[in-house]
Structure formats: structure tokens, C-alpha cells
Amino acid sequence: MKLIIGNRNYSSWSLRGWLACRQSGLAFEEVTVPLYGEDWDELRRGDDLAPSSGKVPILWDGEGPDAPVVWDSLAIIDYLADKVGRDRFWPKDDAARAMARSMVAEMHSSYLPLRRSLPMNMRKRFEGVEISAEVRADIVRILTLWAEARARFGKGGPFLFGTFCAADIIYAPVVSRFMTYGVPVPGFARAYMEAVWTHDWMQAWLHAAESEDWVIEQFEEPAR
Numbered sequence: 001m002k003l004i005i006g007n008r009n010y011s012s013w014s015l016r017g018w019l020a021c022r023q024s025g026l027a028f029e030e031v032t033v034p035l036y037g038e039d040w041d042e043l044r045r046g047d048d049l050a051p052s053s054g055k056v057p058i059l060w061d062g063e064g065p066d067a068p069v070v071w072d073s074l075a076i077i078d079y080l081a082d083k084v085g086r087d088r089f090w091p092k093d094d095a096a097r098a099m100a101r102s103m104v105a106e107m108h109s110s111y112l113p114l115r116r117s118l119p120m121n122m123r124k125r126f127e128g129v130e131i132s133a134e135v136r137a138d139i140v141r142i143l144t145l146w147a148e149a150r151a152r153f154g155k156g157g158p159f160l161f162g163t164f165c166a167a168d169i170i171y172a173p174v175v176s177r178f179m180t181y182g183v184p185v186p187g188f189a190r191a192y193m194e195a196v197w198t199h200d201w202m203q204a205w206l207h208a209a210e211s212e213d214w215v216i217e218q219f220e221e222p223a224r
Contacts, residue, residue: 001028004048006035006056008209010219012120012173015205016073017057019169022201023089024080028059034214074108077166089166096153100160100167103145107170114138118177119219122209129181129222142174143189150188158195172196181222 003021005014021028033043033056044054052058052071059076061068070079081089091097113134131139149160149167156162160171175196178185185193196202 001026001062002031002060003028004031004033004056004058004060006033007212007214007216008032008205009122009212009214010120010216011035011056012115012176013055013073014057015120015173015176016169017059017076018205019172019201020073020077020080020089020166021059023164023166023169024084025088026080026084036216036218037214073170074104077104077169081166089169091153091161091165093153096161099149099153100165103149103160103167104170106145107174111138111142111174114142114174114177118181118183118222120173120176121180121219122176122206124180124220126181126222131181131183139178139183142171143185146171146189146192147186150192158192160192164199168196172202 001021003017005011005018008014018030031048033049034040035056037043043049048060049056049058051069055071057073057076058069058071059079061070061079068079070076077089091100113132117132117135118129146160153161157164159165160167175193177183178189178193179197
């Protein structure tokens with residue numbers, strides 16, 4: 001398999017797709033394309049990115065024009081779960097799995113104020129960032145979901161549903177955003193964020209992000 005990702009420092013959806021591949025346990029090649037660089041328009045029209053209209057991440061499962069290709073992080077999770085078994089990505093308990101799927105879908109389709117105002121930047125730390133009412137509402141909703149998942153289903157470990165699963169994959173970039181912009185969170189959320197941040201895969205991604213030379217100026221400051 002080949003996973004094409006964008007800049008690790010900024011590309012939240014690439015992080016999700018990459019974590020999904022790691023969670024699958026399957027071998028895969030990583031290819032990084034620098035977003036918005038000088039060659040970006042040409043790269044996004046190339047054969048590797050054409051199926052997704054230039055969006056990352058995109059996963060190729062094999063060689064040749066007839067090889068399966070999957071883009072969008074949630075689709076990648078579902079595709080890999082089909083290959084290796086649902087239980088590797090989702091809680092076994094029906095009620096827990098129902099909540100996990102709902103939380104993943106909500107993250108996938110919602111929270112636009114948070115995404116736009118606080119772009120992912122794993123290398124930066126800001127203090128005193130002004131948070132709008134819309135962004136604060138997103139934060140409160142996310143913290144409420146985290147609290148419910150941890151209280152109902154988190155007794156088996158430090159993650160949302162105990163063990164690391166698709167929900168943690170999808171919310172990992174949110175953890176990064178909360179840390180980058182100094183979002184105040186209650187103790188339970190701080191403990192959860194620490195578990196995600198210190199996970200071996202997150203640390204590997206972070207170290208790679210820190211070694212990148214690319215800078216995208218529009219993501220270097222909170223949106224105004």
C-alpha cells in the first residue's frame with residue numbers, strides 16, 4: 001500500500017489517514033507532497049492525486065490503474081477495517097461502537113469554526129489566543145463527548161473507549177490544536193490528551209513534523 005500525505009505539521013486529515021494505516025498493522029509506503037508549494041498545482045493534477053482531485057490523504061492498495069484507491073480519512077478507516085477486521089478500529093460493545101461511530105462522523109462533518117480559526121500547527125505554542133463564541137461552542141461540545149465516552153466506556157485504558165481506536169484517530173488533531181492554542185480543559189481531558197500526545201505513533205509523527213522545512217504562512221497564526 002502507498003499512502004500519500006501532506007505536510008505533517010499542518011495536515012490534520014493526513015495525520016488521521018496515517019494513524020489509520022498504523023492502526024491496521026499493514027505495511028505501507030509513505031509519500032509526502034508539500035501542500036501549496038511551487039509545484040502544488042502540477043502535483044495535484046498528477047496520476048497519484050487525480051482520483052481525489054488533489055486532496056490528501058489518498059491510499060493506493062497496489063500498483064496500476066486498476067488498483068483500489070481510497071481517499072478521505074474516514075473512508076480509509078472503513079477500507080482498512082474491512083481488510084483487517086472491524087475490532088481493530090471499533091469497540092466491540094454495541095453501545096460503545098455506536099457512540100464511537102457517531103463521534104467520528106460528527107468530527108468528520110462538523111466543527112468548522114474550530115478548524116478554520118485554529119489551524120493545526122504541531123510545532124507552535126500560543127498563549128492568550130482569543131477564542132470566539134462559535135469556536136468555544138465547538139470546544140464545549142467536544143469536551144462533553146470526550147467526558148461521556150470516558151465515563152461510560154473508558155475504563156479499559158486511557159483513551160476515549162479504553163483502548164486506542166478510530167475515535168482517537170479522528171480526534172488526535174483536535175488534541176494537537178488544543179495544545180497549540182493553549183485551550184483550557186478540565187483534568188480528565190488533560191489526562192486523555194497526554195495519552196494521545198505521548199502515544200508512540202503521535203510522537204513519531206511529531207518528530208517528523210518538527211524536521212520538515214516547509215512553512216505555510218497562512219497556517220502560522222490563528223485565523224482572524
